Amino acid sequence: MPSSSTVPMTDHQHNDEEITPERLAQLAASYAADKKAIDLQVIDLRGVSSYTDFFVICSGNTDRQTKAIHDAIHEGLKKDHGQLPRRVEGVGESRWILMDYFDVVVHVFVPEVREFYRLEQLWGDVPRLDVDLLEVPQR
Template sequence: MEDLAIARACAEFADDKKAENIRILDLRGLSPVIDYFVLCSATSAPQLRAVRDNIEDEMKEKHGQRPLYKDGNYESQWLIIDYGNVMVHVLTPEKREYYALEELWGDAPEVALKSDEPAPEPKPRAKKVAAKKPAAKKAATKRATKKKAD
């Protein structure tokens, strides 16, 4: 199953349990570890549980997909389900506003929830650049070594 199809299926199963403000963000080319975020809101602890459980149950039953990892408890008001290249975040509206994942990943294009629209072309992955050590650190090390010698 393609990653975008997994993301859309998760969004659909969240919608089945009346999750609100469901969005899929395309992180290809922006994140070295994940391709899609599915974000949705649930207004209570029972709804958080219902949304997460429905996504897991339906993905297993209809698509044979089990999460690689899941995290969060109901008191934290933020549950995560990891399907490899797709990560589902189920949050209360307050936690979603506080952590502002949409703003954090503001460069990520939003993908249509239904499959009648194709996914946007991925951006090329950003190359990691090795950080240069500041010269001040070297000077401080030399001074410390000099003091020990005295």
């Protein structure tokens, strides 16, 4: 999909709305922040990746916290915005959870796994979105 594409809403209550990949990344990061995710980064891959526009990368201190972050993102995007991931991997072990929303891929790690794979370093020269400006969704 071209980077200027929008992701259509899938929930019938939101069928007239569209959400951009950038907004989807911001929302996912906001839900993660609400669960006290640490070292939260949103990496802008538009123009450098053919399979996604944004990575949202964060950590939880424990596998229990990574699961809680996953749950918050999944439920928030589903209930509030009608968005469901194409696939989710890693929830059982909860050491690296990957949530694929097509134009946005969310990675939730425990710190030692994140340090081992170092995804941010692979994309060191691409822009980041300012996560300090994110709005935490009201529930």
